[in-house]
Amino acid sequence: MxxxxxxxxxxxxxxxxxxxxxxxxxxxxxxxxxxxxxxPDIIPRLTGADDPMGDIKAPPLDRPVTDDVRRMRNYPEQPPVIPHSIDGYQLTLGTNRCLSCHKREFTEGSGAPMISITHFMDRDGQVLSDVTPRRYFCTACHVQQTDARPLVPNMFRDAKDIGATQQ
Ligand code: HEC
Ligand code: HEC
Structure with missing residues (x-):
């Protein structure tokens, strides 16, 4: 006790x-x-100064870049960005508007670059005669560009500018 x-x-x-x-x-x-x-100061929100839960008018959509200039890729395996408008292009299970220009058979008429060989390969590396299902939904990898102002500064440095240099 x-x-x-x-x-x-x-x-x-x-x-x-x-x-x-x-x-x-x-x-x-x-x-x-x-x-x-x-x-400490609150860091300004990326969404702006408006009340996040307020009834605010949606800002207008930014304008797509449509200059048709194919952009340099930032690294060899980057999916190239889309240099034309894709507004209203249908991309569904039954219809693929992108392929109506980028499919091998249609490139001569459209002048569009053909989807590359990797787009015909299944997961075992087997080359099919048509686009492989895993590359069917183009916009999962390829994105349109707009004139939107970047929300944060871009600090990207090209691989050729960093690391060891060859004399
Ligand atoms: C009317 C024909 C047409 C359609 C439809 C079309 N494209 Fe294109 N695309 C082109 C042409 C032509 C180019 C070459 C650059 C230019 O003239 O805009 C191009 C360029 C591209 C490029 C750049 C390739 C590179 O190497 O830089 C990508 C990526 C691309 N298109 C993706 C798409 C996707 C994704 C869709 C569907 C959402 C699509 N395109 C629909 C005609 C088309
Ligand atoms: C899973 C991601 C992915 C999907 C989905 C995809 N792509 Fe790509 N695409 C890439 C990558 C990565 C490259 C660059 C390397 C390569 O060719 O594989 C590329 C390259 C391209 C190029 C440039 C070809 C060249 O030789 O310069 C075109 C055009 C293109 N894609 C169009 C399309 C279209 C049209 C679709 C839809 C049918 C599509 N892609 C679907 C990833 C993708």
């Missing part, structure tokens, strides 16, 4: 010490904040 009493005392004492330490920490943090001029 006496032993149990002692343990009780000890746990009560250690709880009091823990409480004191917590209070100390709180006072220190509060002091640090007031020294720095209050709570």
């Amino acid at each position: 006496r032993r149990q009493g002692r343990t009780d005392m000890m746990s009560r004492r250690s709880m009091a010490v823990a409480g004191l330490v917590l209070c100390g920490l709180f006072v220190l943090t509060a002091a640090a904040f007031s020294a720095g001029g209050g709570a």
Whole structure:
């Protein structure tokens, strides 16, 4: 019985010490904040200053880039970006508007670059005579560009500009 009493005392004492330490920490943090001029600034939201739950008019869509200039790829295996508008192009299970120009059989008439050989390969590397199902939904990889202002600065550096250089 006496032993149990002692343990009780000890746990009560250690709880009091823990409480004191917590209070100390709180006072220190509060002091640090007031020294720095209050709570840290909230970083501006990417969505703008409007109330996120407010009834705000949707901004107009950005204009697609339609200059027809094929863009340089940033690394060899990048899916090239689409340099023309794809507004209203149907891309469903039954209809693929993209293939009506980019399919091998239609490229002579359309002047569009043919989908590359990888688009004919199934997952075992077997080359099929038509586009492989895993490359059917073009916009899963290829994206249109717009004149939208980037939300954050782009720090991308080309692989040729970093690492070891060849003399
Ligand atoms: C009316 C024909 C036509 C249709 C439909 C079409 N394209 Fe194109 N596409 C072209 C032509 C022509 C080019 C060559 C650049 C140019 O003239 O715009 C091109 C270029 C591209 C390129 C750039 C290739 C490169 O090497 O830079 C991609 C990617 C592309 N198209 C994807 C698509 C996708 C995805 C769709 C469907 C959403 C589509 N295209 C629908 C005609 C078409
Ligand atoms: C799973 C991702 C993926 C899908 C889906 C896909 N592509 Fe690609 N595409 C790529 C990649 C990666 C490249 C560049 C490397 C290569 O050729 O595989 C490319 C290259 C291309 C090129 C340039 C070919 C050349 O020789 O310069 C065209 C045009 C193209 N794709 C059109 C299409 C069209 C049209 C579709 C839909 C039928 C499509 N792609 C679906 C990933 C994809």
